[in-house]
Amino acid sequence: MGGWAEGDPVGDRVFLDLPAFRPERGGVLPSVRVAYETWGTLAPDASNAVLVEHALTGDSHVAGPAGPGHPTPGWWDGLVGPGAPLDTDRFFVVCANVLGGCQGTTGPSSLTPDGGRWGSRFPEITVGDQVRVEAALADALGISRWACVVGGSMGGMRALEWAVAVPDRVARLLFLASGAVATADQIGTQTTQQAAIRADPRWAGGDYDPADPPVAGLGVARRIAHLTYRSALELDARFGTRVQDDGRFAVASYLDHHADKLAGRFEAGSYVLLTEAMNSWDVGRDRGGIEAALARVTARSVVAGVDGDRLYPITQQQQVADGLGVPLQVISSPFGHDGFLIETRAVGALLRDLLA
Numbered sequence: 001m002g003g004w005a006e007g008d009p010v011g012d013r014v015f016l017d018l019p020a021f022r023p024e025r026g027g028v029l030p031s032v033r034v035a036y037e038t039w040g041t042l043a044p045d046a047s048n049a050v051l052v053e054h055a056l057t058g059d060s061h062v063a064g065p066a067g068p069g070h071p072t073p074g075w076w077d078g079l080v081g082p083g084a085p086l087d088t089d090r091f092f093v094v095c096a097n098v099l100g101g102c103q104g105t106t107g108p109s110s111l112t113p114d115g116g117r118w119g120s121r122f123p124e125i126t127v128g129d130q131v132r133v134e135a136a137l138a139d140a141l142g143i144s145r146w147a148c149v150v151g152g153s154m155g156g157m158r159a160l161e162w163a164v165a166v167p168d169r170v171a172r173l174l175f176l177a178s179g180a181v182a183t184a185d186q187i188g189t190q191t192t193q194q195a196a197i198r199a200d201p202r203w204a205g206g207d208y209d210p211a212d213p214p215v216a217g218l219g220v221a222r223r224i225a226h227l228t229y230r231s232a233l234e235l236d237a238r239f240g241t242r243v244q245d246d247g248r249f250a251v252a253s254y255l256d257h258h259a260d261k262l263a264g265r266f267e268a269g270s271y272v273l274l275t276e277a278m279n280s281w282d283v284g285r286d287r288g289g290i291e292a293a294l295a296r297v298t299a300r301s302v303v304a305g306v307d308g309d310r311l312y313p314i315t316q317q318q319q320v321a322d323g324l325g326v327p328l329q330v331i332s333s334p335f336g337h338d339g340f341l342i343e344t345r346a347v348g349a350l351l352r353d354l355l356a
């Protein structure tokens with residue numbers, strides 16, 4: 001299907017410094033740094049730009065190997081590159097680390113002007129705030145209208161917010177494995193994850209020592225989250241009741257592994273802040289409700305979900321598809337929510353159709 005290959009041109013992570021930013025719920029960030037990567041070449045009229053929005057623990061590194069500033073290989077590696085669905089011979093692909101994140105964009109682990117870390121002083125942020133920062137990035141890059149905005153899960157929220165907040169700036173939209181508003185189930189599992197982090201004494205109210213972070217709490221949060229990202233059937237088929245030589249249930253060992261990996265690459269402060277932004281997500285707030293908000297969208301849209309997704313059930317994408325007046329595309333996958341990351345062939349086919 002194409003995709004990034006050794007030797008292909010890839011953008012290094014670059015930074016844009018923005019002036020003071022006022023989040024909608026109060027407070028002020030005296031400056032905001034945005035870390036982003038690009039692939040391909042921007043057309044002289046800037047008409048070929050595609051914005052890719054990463055999910056909760058993702059970053060700007062959509063494609064390419066792991067490296068400095070990219071703790072993991074590209075999370076949609078096969079989808080970006082010459083001849084790939086996001087064909088870098090045609091498109092200029094942009095992905096920025098989200099406001100509040102921890103892979104180069106300003107977040108709770110960033111330094112304040114007084115030289116300390118933001119920690120608990122970091123203001124509450126919303127998905128709308130995150131998109132306003134991305135709009136400033138688009139302005140700086142000279143992109144007045146995206147050829148396409150693409151996102152899954154938390155990235156789907158930002159993609160939809162773009163298409164609703166500034167419809168004239170989004171020509172096409174791929175909304176994947178996400179919802180128009182947080183559900184009680186999502187808020188419940190995410191606040192439980194936050195509670196696990198807060199219960200770690202190292203959390204210190206959010207002002208933890210960066211040399212001794214609350215990895216135990218973050219690890220428990222990831223275990224809970226990871227269970228919601230996969231399906232019960234898949235886990236049972238893979239691990240069943242198997243006990244490893246080290247005495248651990250195989251599934252517990254698998255979750256330990258994912259907990260350790262996340263704790264090694266992610267900040268607990270960003271985890272709490274970003275899950276709270278997801279908890280407050282409601283595209284219809286202050287817009288007369290979800291239906292009225294979706295009616296603002298002018299982008300040619302594809303809405304897709306994963307059939308076994310227990311976290312963002314397909315009914316949530318059906319609501320968005322109905323509101324946008326498009327058919328719902330269902331990706332069949334045993335993996336559940338993580339299907340949006342794993343089923344790149346199916347996602348690629350949707351992208352090719354949308355961008356044809």
Ligand SMILES: CC(=O)SCCNC(=O)CCNC(=O)[C@H](O)C(C)(C)COP(=O)(O)OP(=O)(O)OC[C@H]1O[C@@H](n2cnc3c(N)ncnc32)[C@H](O)[C@@H]1OP(=O)(O)O
Nearest residue numbers: 054055056057058059072075250251253254257338341342
């Ligand atoms: C846009 C974004 O969201 S970006 C962020 C996405 N990336 C991540 O979240 C990174 C964490 N990983 C994941 O969430 C998922 O692994 C995905 C979606 C990326 C990939 O899913 P899959 O390919 O199905 O991988 P899977 O969940 O099976 O995990 C494989 C890992 O588990 C390990 N593993 C499997 N069984 C066991 C076990 N019994 N004990 C310990 N480890 C185990 C494998 O060795 C492998 O380790 P590695 O990733 O260090 O190589």
Ligand SMILES: N[C@@H](CCO)C(=O)O
Nearest residue numbers: 055056057058153154
């Ligand atoms: N594995 C994804 C799932 C959230 O959508 C992540 O960690 O971002």
